[in-house]
Amino acid sequence: MTLTLIGVNHRTAPVELRERLSIAKGSEAEVLRPLASNGGIRGSAVISTCNRVEIVVSSEAENVIEPVVELLAERAEREAEQIEKHLYVLRHRDAIRHMFRVASGLDSMIIGEPQIGGQVRDSYQIAKNLDTLDSTLYALYEQTLHVAKRVRTETGIGEHAVSIPFAAVELAKKIFGELSGLRAFLVGAGEMGELTAEHLKGNGLEAITVANRAFEKAVELAGRFGGEAASFDNVGAQLAGADIVIVSTSAPNYTVTAEQVRAAMNARRRGDIFLIDLSVPRNIDPAVGDVEGAYLYNIDDLSEVAESNKAKRLEKAAQADRIIEKEVDGFLKRLATQDAVPTIVELQRRLDEIRQAELEKCLRKMGPVTAEQRQAIEALTTGIINKVAHYPIIRLRESASAPHEGETIRETIRKIFGLR
Amino acid sequence: MVSPTLSLYLTIAVYAVAAGLVFLSLLTRREQLQRLATMLIGLGFIGHTIWIGTICSTTHHPPLTNLPEAASFIAWVLIVVELALLFRFKVQAAAFFVYPLVVMLLATTAIVSEPFAPPTPEQTSKIFIGHLLLTMVGVAALLIGLAFGALYQIQDRAMKAKKRGALYEWIPNLRVLDIVSYRSMVVGFAIYSAGILAGVLFAYNRHGALTTFGAKESGALVAWVAFAVMLQAHLSGTFRTRKTVGVALVAFLATVVSIFGISRG
Numbered sequence A: 001m002t003l004t005l006i007g008v009n010h011r012t013a014p015v016e017l018r019e020r021l022s023i024a025k026g027s028e029a030e031v032l033r034p035l036a037s038n039g040g041i042r043g044s045a046v047i048s049t050c051n052r053v054e055i056v057v058s059s060e061a062e063n064v065i066e067p068v069v070e071l072l073a074e075r076a077e078r079e080a081e082q083i084e085k086h087l088y089v090l091r092h093r094d095a096i097r098h099m100f101r102v103a104s105g106l107d108s109m110i111i112g113e114p115q116i117g118g119q120v121r122d123s124y125q126i127a128k129n130l131d132t133l134d135s136t137l138y139a140l141y142e143q144t145l146h147v148a149k150r151v152r153t154e155t156g157i158g159e160h161a162v163s164i165p166f167a168a169v170e171l172a173k174k175i176f177g178e179l180s181g182l183r184a185f186l187v188g189a190g191e192m193g194e195l196t197a198e199h200l201k202g203n204g205l206e207a208i209t210v211a212n213r214a215f216e217k218a219v220e221l222a223g224r225f226g227g228e229a230a231s232f233d234n235v236g237a238q239l240a241g242a243d244i245v246i247v248s249t250s251a252p253n254y255t256v257t258a259e260q261v262r263a264a265m266n267a268r269r270r271g272d273i274f275l276i277d278l279s280v281p282r283n284i285d286p287a288v289g290d291v292e293g294a295y296l297y298n299i300d301d302l303s304e305v306a307e308s309n310k311a312k313r314l315e316k317a318a319q320a321d322r323i324i325e326k327e328v329d330g331f332l333k334r335l336a337t338q339d340a341v342p343t344i345v346e347l348q349r350r351l352d353e354i355r356q357a358e359l360e361k362c363l364r365k366m367g368p369v370t371a372e373q374r375q376a377i378e379a380l381t382t383g384i385i386n387k388v389a390h391y392p393i394i395r396l397r398e399s400a401s402a403p404h405e406g407e408t409i410r411e412t413i414r415k416i417f418g419l420r
Numbered sequence B: 001m002v003s004p005t006l007s008l009y010l011t012i013a014v015y016a017v018a019a020g021l022v023f024l025s026l027l028t029r030r031e032q033l034q035r036l037a038t039m040l041i042g043l044g045f046i047g048h049t050i051w052i053g054t055i056c057s058t059t060h061h062p063p064l065t066n067l068p069e070a071a072s073f074i075a076w077v078l079i080v081v082e083l084a085l086l087f088r089f090k091v092q093a094a095a096f097f098v099y100p101l102v103v104m105l106l107a108t109t110a111i112v113s114e115p116f117a118p119p120t121p122e123q124t125s126k127i128f129i130g131h132l133l134l135t136m137v138g139v140a141a142l143l144i145g146l147a148f149g150a151l152y153q154i155q156d157r158a159m160k161a162k163k164r165g166a167l168y169e170w171i172p173n174l175r176v177l178d179i180v181s182y183r184s185m186v187v188g189f190a191i192y193s194a195g196i197l198a199g200v201l202f203a204y205n206r207h208g209a210l211t212t213f214g215a216k217e218s219g220a221l222v223a224w225v226a227f228a229v230m231l232q233a234h235l236s237g238t239f240r241t242r243k244t245v246g247v248a249l250v251a252f253l254a255t256v257v258s259i260f261g262i263s264r265g
Helices: A015-021 A029-036 A063-075 A082-086 A090-105 A116-131 A133-153 A165-174 A191-202 A214-227 A230-239 A259-267 A286-288 A300-365 A371-401 A404-414 B004-028 B031-059 B067-089 B095-112 B127-163 B174-207 B215-236 B242-261
Strands: A004-009 A041-048 A052-059 A088-091 A183-187 A206-211 A228-230 A244-249 A273-277 A294-298
Touching: A004 A063, A004 A133, A004 A230, A015 A206, A029 A052, A029 A063, A041 A116, A041 A214, A052 A063, A052 A133, A063 A082, A063 B031, A082 A191, A088 A090, A088 A273, A090 A133, A090 A300, A116 A133, A116 B127, A133 A300, A165 A191, A165 A273, A165 A294, A165 A300, A165 B127, A165 B174, A183 A191, A183 A230, A191 A206, A191 A214, A191 A244, A206 A214, A206 A230, A214 A259, A228 A230, A230 A259, A230 A294, A259 A286, A259 B067, A273 A371, A286 A294, A286 B174, A294 A300, A371 A404, B004 B031, B004 B095, B031 B067, B031 B095, B031 B127, B067 B095, B067 B127, B067 B174, B067 B242, B095 B127, B127 B174, B127 B242, B174 B215, B215 B242
Parallel strands: A183 A206, A183 A244, A206 A228, A244 A273, A273 A294
Antiparallel strands: A004 A052, A004 A088, A041 A052
């Protein structure tokens, strides 16, 4: 059985083509049913996300590319030649490696992003529900999900934040641990500030107070976060009650000063404060960083954290690729063994049929025999066919480690012994 | 039956390999090495417990009456607390401080190597045994408090400077470090104070004086004052200052002096 994967992704095709090819949730049958009715294709599945559309098929023969490309061209309402230059076609080993890499997040735009694992799982579930998977694709999906889990656990590739809002959440957790029960104070209505507050809220923050020069905007934002609006002139007083302060205004001077933070820290007595300055020019006095218990990060500091995390993910991707290469070898071996099993079973059955037939003939000629005599003849004939089958079976098992040569061996043995 | 000396040497060897592994994990950044080190510490702990049990059954008193025994017992309590914190908070980073300290204490036990002896009549006194037990447990808790305090200082400076050191990934969040360090100090200080008080009572009963001033007693007193200053710094929220680091260093050295000042009788 051969696996073939045909598709486009964010690196090979522009968004215009990807959106034409994309398969909306619930309409996968439109692709998988026609493929299932193709005689050469035993199983098929499709992975469709905003960055990729991929079809993986298992077949006896290798000439399954054409029907798949035609189907994709039809969906894109283009000529096959027009989309071919954007397609990649991966066969067997490369297809398996690709599936493992995709599910582990190594082929994603942001390396290590976790959503793709769930999307591959969904694709498996959909194909299962539509009954378009054969045993090879079942095994491939099971192994793909196992490998993705292993890669994430052993390398921790998805652990580090690679965007500014997530970097802020990561740092907040490094200071406070759990964010539940904490209060944030958002000053200004800058886009990045909103986004950061949203991420913090999503991680369990208890309450957000919003202050903005235009009070109506503060009320609107506070409403979105389920918090309170505060006067922009009252920033200093709000600091004492906040654990996290996000400042994102377009003010030309410092909105938060070291004196204000020092006074807030004294009013709190204990407890750290994390200040995030997303404004350019900066709105928090850099001297705030010298106040005990105050941790000040500006937009460049957060970008640096995100960049260094990206570099870390690349290092981990190399480690992940080594794991994947080993897993590909193991899976290929398993597939080849799976291919050899039917031939072994059929060979044993064929030889036993011959033995039974010849034994009956012989016993008819011999006339009555005792139970012990019959047992002895049975043992003798079984011994002979086991000896005859011994080396062919060994060769079939060995063929598992050499997929291409293995097919030739299986074919030869089938011909010699007259198997189907 | 494994001889006591052999079980002690085996324990030291296993602890030393574990300490080496956690340092190697710093260089290679492989978490598996830390897991292996934890398993070895668990294994060593069994040997250590057997050794302490052997002393108890041979001498019929707790293993606290001379320097080798006391050093070994403090190391044993340190491992108990470290393992408990590891399972509770998953804080592997404290191992970088605790494991070498444990190896050092047990090496002291092996080098000084005094023979096991039955207790003198004074050593069977309940106040004396209470004094030893409380001070040892108190010292172990205070040392753990110092280790977590040191981790706090390292992480606080890394966060302030926006530079991630080698330990950054493995040190837990500042709040956990603060809680563990503070609680260890509070509990340790209370137990240690009770232990010192029991010691003073014992000295008064024995010598008619509140205390004598040898290295052990002076070290214990300086350590007590230094730990009191640290606790006060914790309570007032000024524990991040360089002054506190200096006081912590004094507390640690004074504790070491008081441990090494322990002699029989």
